[in-house]
Amino acid sequence: MKNNISTGNRRNFLKTGLTIGGISLLNPVIATASPTVADDKALEIAAGPYLQTDFNNEMSVLWITTKNCNSWVEYGESQNNLDKKAYGDGKLGLKPAERLNCIRLKDLKPNCTYYYKIVSKEITDFQPYKVTYGKTVSGAVESFVNPDLKKNEISFVMLNDIHDRPNSIPDLLKLDKGNQRDFVFFNGDVFDYQTDEQQIINHMLKPCVDLFAKTTPFVYVRGNHETRGKFARNLADYFDNVANAAFTLGPVRFVILDTGEDKEDTHPVYADLVDFDRYREEQAAWLEQEVNRKEFKKAAFRVVLMHIPPRYSGDAHGPVHCTKVFEPIMNRAKVDIVLSGHTHTYKVHAPASGLNSYPIIIGGGPQTGTRTITKVVANKEQLKVSMLNDSGAEVGSYTLTKR
Structure with missing residues (x-):
């Protein structure tokens, strides 16, 4: 097992903000939340x-x-x-x-x-x-x-914390060029916050369509930044699902959790317009039911994908609440591995006695030198994770054998 840590710093990144085309995305002109298009535009x-x-x-x-x-x-x-x-x-x-x-x-x-x-x-x-x-x-x-749902081997790649840098999508996926994957997983914070429809098209949909999405599906869960901005309430309209879900492919049962925001619901920036504590608690109740399903129990491997990791992401309210409501369930259910993002610091956390009984793989951040692509291949006997940085060097790995 390799365990390398990048020098990316999430808090410094959030303070400095993003600039694309000379426009700061921390102070944008907010477009209307309505997806209506002007009548004089031709059908395209x-x-x-x-x-x-x-x-x-x-x-x-x-x-x-x-x-x-x-x-x-x-x-x-x-x-x-x-x-x-x-x-x-x-x-x-x-x-x-x-x-x-x-x-x-x-x-x-x-x-x-x-x-x-x-x-x-x-x-x-x-x-x-x-x-x-x-x-x-x-x-x-x-x-x-x-795909054959009972196929012997499956594979996918994970990207996370793109933060409105659309060029990162081709930059990272070219490190996996030539491989046929079952899907691409976006583990939150593709955007810095939700501005308008054109942002969704230019910063995610277009690069995905140009590269792979016409022929290979992607799966997407919100990060905390996708809950921000006036257009955040329209985000789900552009995707089949961006929230919690579960499915089985080959030897793996996938469980996806939407971890919501990282601040307390009463924080002034939310203006009394969010209720993420209850949202996470409702998902915890759903998770209790999911881990008791035969599809979960009989799977060779049980993989949880969630933007904010259930541990190791600081003492802000959201991460602490994720630990409180999700970790005990996942420990009891013998989850095999968790894949996350959020911290902007890539790292492999091994199982820790009395804490997480499963490894937690955290992908990197948005800045060049901290970006990562995480590759996962699983068959009925073994699951392998390999995380590469944007120069193509392996910066983390983990191998699981069937219990």
């Missing part, structure tokens, strides 16, 4: 498609248009025969007619390649008894492999 695909999934023989296809549309996905097992069509989940019998599209392809075959194309038809006039359509736009035919 503003972002996407990008894939997300919970690995239940389903795949969610997401994209954003510049106008409200009737949208669907055409897909099939042959590139030349997209014989199936799927629409977004409706409410009360009404199909979506919006700009933000999330369409779930269901009942997919294991270990099968699917080809798909996104299509959006502009709604130019929406009257009670007459809807007028305009231009139709569509994407190129893309493909993905729906």
Whole structure:
């Protein structure tokens, strides 16, 4: 086991702030929280498609248009025969007619390649008894492999604490170039705080779509910085899920926790608009149920992914509360490993008697020299973690064998 520590300092970073294109992101011009686009803008695909999934023989296809549309996905097992069509989940019998599209392809075959194309038809006039359509736009035919949920070996990579540095996404993923991963995991603080839709597109969606997200899904959990800013309440609209979840892929049961903010709820900066203590307690109750599920108990490995680690991230209220509500459950349930971020200091923490009974792997920070990509490969007998810094050197590793 290697255990190297970077010199990145989270608190100093937060004090100095970010500057991109000469504009400080600590003092931005806050855009409206509404995702409405001006009427004079032509119909285009503003972002996407990008894939997300919970690995239940389903795949969610997401994209954003510049106008409200009737949208669907055409897909099939042959590139030349997209014989199936799927629409977004409706409410009360009404199909979506919006700009933000999330369409779930269901009942997919294991270990099968699917080809798909996104299509959006502009709604130019929406009257009670007459809807007028305009231009139709569509994407190129893309493909993905729906994995066999019982596959013998799985792999993924983790990025964390990008903090509105979109170039870090290609910089780090190129260190894994050539490898076929089951998914990419973003473990929070991709953004410094939520400003507007264009920030989400430019600083996350576009680099992901350009690099991998048309063919390989990503999974994403909020960090504490994604809870900040007026547009934070719109964040979930752009993703299939950014909160707690659980799924099984191959020999691994994945449990994802949304750790919320790192300050007390009564802190003046939140202006009486948050309730993260109760939110974490509700997740702890959910976690108690999850660790008693047969899918969790029978898994060869049980991996928890959470932005704020359950220990080793200081004495602020949020981290302390995470330790209080989550750690006892995870210790009793014999969690095998936790992957986190938040501290901006990469480190491998071994199990500690009387504290965490599992290793805690913490990824690095946003600044060059402190950034990391964490690679995980697991089969039925062994789980291996290798963390690289942005120069490609291994700065942390851990290997687990099945208990």
